Amino acid sequence: MLFKNFCKLFISCLICWQIAAPTSTALIQSKYYSYRQPSFDGTGKYYMGREIAQVMGHQGAGWLERPDRATEEQPQKMVAALGLKSTDVVADIGAGTGYISQLIARQVPQGKVLAVDVQPEMVELLKQRIKNSKITNIQPQLGTEQSPKLPPASIDLAIMVDAYHEFSYPREMMTEIVNALQPGGRVVLTEYRGEDPKVNIKPRHKTTQKQIQQEMKAVGLKLLKNESVLPQQHLFFFGKS
Numbered sequence: 001m002l003f004k005n006f007c008k009l010f011i012s013c014l015i016c017w018q019i020a021a022p023t024s025t026a027l028i029q030s031k032y033y034s035y036r037q038p039s040f041d042g043t044g045k046y047y048m049g050r051e052i053a054q055v056m057g058h059q060g061a062g063w064l065e066r067p068d069r070a071t072e073e074q075p076q077k078m079v080a081a082l083g084l085k086s087t088d089v090v091a092d093i094g095a096g097t098g099y100i101s102q103l104i105a106r107q108v109p110q111g112k113v114l115a116v117d118v119q120p121e122m123v124e125l126l127k128q129r130i131k132n133s134k135i136t137n138i139q140p141q142l143g144t145e146q147s148p149k150l151p152p153a154s155i156d157l158a159i160m161v162d163a164y165h166e167f168s169y170p171r172e173m174m175t176e177i178v179n180a181l182q183p184g185g186r187v188v189l190t191e192y193r194g195e196d197p198k199v200n201i202k203p204r205h206k207t208t209q210k211q212i213q214q215e216m217k218a219v220g221l222k223l224l225k226n227e228s229v230l231p232q233q234h235l236f237f238f239g240k241s
Contacts, residue, residue, distance in 0.1 A: 032171045041202040045168070048215055053165045053204035064096045075161070077229045078190060079103045087111045088156040093148050093177065094118075094163025098126040098138060104159070105138050112137040114155065116148045146172040150180035159188040162233070165207055174219040178240065187221055187238040190230065199232045212236055 038044030042051040070076065084090070084104070088111040092101045095115035105113045115138050117123050126140045143149050145168040148158075158177045167173050177187060192199050194206040212234070213223050221238040229235060 039204060042204040043168075047170050048211070048218065050165075050207070050211055050215070051204055052168065052170070053202070055166045055168075064099050069099070072231070073233065074230055075100060075103060078161075078233075078235055079107060081227050081229055081235060082107070082157065082159070082188065084108055084157070085111070089114070089154065091116060091148060091150055091155045091158045091177070091180065093143075093158055093160045093173075094166070095126060095140075096122055096163075098129050098140075100159070100161045101126070101138050102129070102133055102135055105135050108137065111156075112139055114139050114141050114148075114150065116141045116143045116150075118143050118145055145169050147176045148173065148180070150176065152179050153182050155180050155185060156182055157186050157188060159190075161190045162192065162205070164189050164212075165191060165205055170215060171219065174216070174221075178219050178221065181240065185239075186224070187216070189236045189238075190233045191236070192233050196232075201232075207234070209234060209236070217241075 032047060034046045036044050036046065036051075039051055041054055043054055045052045079100075082104070084107045086107070086109055088108045090104050090108060090111065091114040092098075092104065093116050095101050095117050098115050101113045101115040115126055117126065117140075120142060123140050123142050126138075130138050130140065141149060158180065164170065174187075181187070189212065191212060192201045192206040194203075194208040194211070199206060209223075209226055216223070216236075216238050220241050222241045224237040224239050227235040227237070
């Protein structure tokens with residue numbers, strides 16, 4: 001009887017362990033991420049002390065193409081600061097409708113822009129806008145939350161415009177982006193300045209230089225410069241350490 005009871009207890013414990021035990025994927029994720037009650041504009045998922053922001057869905061695509069964006073954000077100054085060569089291959093990660101991709105494409109007539117987004121609906125909108133604009137050197141690409149699906153050593157520059165803070169898997173995504181850089185390649189991020197209370201953006205959609213620098217260092221990137229040319233945003237340039 002004692003042996004039978006022990007067997008029952010052992011089997012019960014084994015079943016509970018199998019139900020509760022995390023998968024190997026969950027174990028990998030828990031190495032980098034923690035979870036808490038979400039903020040009103042956050043996901044409840046934390047990376048290196050920062051709560052990852054909620055993603056702007058394709059339903060908000062019109063905001064990316066708003067008429068006053070050019071004066072509010074002055075993206076033309078950002079593109080000018082990139083110092084692009086006409087033959088550069090640029091990956092616009094989180095391209096959305098392709099607003100930034102189109103500005104960059106004009107600066108790399110012998111190169112190309114890989115316009116990457118994880119939302120199929122955004123990629124379809126992007127394809128339509130490219131068709132209407134008749135720009136031929138933008139290549140729309142559907143990525144995943146953990147990878148932009150770029151070959152190793154294939155790009156001169158990766159740019160993320162107000163997108164990085166929404167990445168569901170920033171560690172995995174940035175590791176893939178770093179692997180895609182050619183020798184001497186750069187990573188550029190624009191992020192609304194978290195240090196500036198006058199920047200009227202939801203808290204989880206702003207970031208500080210200290211936080212970004214910490215997160216980029218974790219994937220082998222060093223800060224080259226932070227240009228102060230934009231009215232509301234940081235303009236970070238990173239290279240491999």
